Amino acid sequence: MMQNYKRVLLKLSGEALAGEKKTGFDEATCIEVANQVKSLVEEGIEVGIVIGGGNFWRGRTSETIDRTKADQIGMLATVMNCIYVSEIFRFVGMQTEILTPFACGSMTKLFSKDLANESFAAKKIVFFAGGIGNPYFSTDTAIALRAIEMEADVIMLAKSIDGVYDSDPKTNPNAKKYDEITIDEVLDKKLAVMDLTATVMCLENKMPMLVFSLNEKNSIIHTLQGKFTGTK
Numbered sequence: 001m002m003q004n005y006k007r008v009l010l011k012l013s014g015e016a017l018a019g020e021k022k023t024g025f026d027e028a029t030c031i032e033v034a035n036q037v038k039s040l041v042e043e044g045i046e047v048g049i050v051i052g053g054g055n056f057w058r059g060r061t062s063e064t065i066d067r068t069k070a071d072q073i074g075m076l077a078t079v080m081n082c083i084y085v086s087e088i089f090r091f092v093g094m095q096t097e098i099l100t101p102f103a104c105g106s107m108t109k110l111f112s113k114d115l116a117n118e119s120f121a122a123k124k125i126v127f128f129a130g131g132i133g134n135p136y137f138s139t140d141t142a143i144a145l146r147a148i149e150m151e152a153d154v155i156m157l158a159k160s161i162d163g164v165y166d167s168d169p170k171t172n173p174n175a176k177k178y179d180e181i182t183i184d185e186v187l188d189k190k191l192a193v194m195d196l197t198a199t200v201m202c203l204e205n206k207m208p209m210l211v212f213s214l215n216e217k218n219s220i221i222h223t224l225q226g227k228f229t230g231t232k
């Protein structure tokens, strides 16, 4: 039995798509994700997807080129990721639409809330590619904005770590994982869940969030089945 969600937005990091390789795409990982999303769709849940760009490029890490231009490359990296994952989703039998906040010719369609709603109504998985279309933002901000704008029930944050901890478990073996935490507390304690802009947007608009690891088998399905072991 799936929980009572009608529309969810799922965030996949770019690195998660790359699997062990850390860069580019790992096809098996993407097919695995696609099959899990397909189970959600078969339960009648509308799924929107936002994908990061870290498997190709990160704007803020360049010390040589202008930040705005570096961020443009980052946004295009997220479009490439969405085109790839959309095709994998089609390969396993789903229908998809890729929407971007800027024109990409025949490669994507221009985002609007109405078009996104029409696509969901047509049983398509909607990819929100290209971030929010502006530099100095991130795909965290993009998923926060689109989840709020599209009136999603919840944001599902698939990470390489299995929840929110009070300190970094990679460096602190005694780090404690939260089952549940308020966004106020996340901000107070400066816990790195999403970036600040995205976190504040979720706080202001009361957008719930489920943080879990993509590395655990069937974690996307479990998240909505009451077998959730991440952090709400």
Ligand code: UDP
Pocket: 014, 051, 052, 053, 054, 057, 058, 059, 060, 070, 071, 072, 073, 074, 075, 077, 078, 130, 131, 132, 133, 134, 135, 136, 137, 138, 139, 140, 141, 142
């Ligand atoms: N990006 C941007 N505006 C957006 C979304 C993304 O400029 O609205 C760029 C930015 O350069 C970022 C890159 O795209 O570094 C990849 O996005 P992601 O959110 O994966 O970045 P991360 O936070 O992992 O660096």
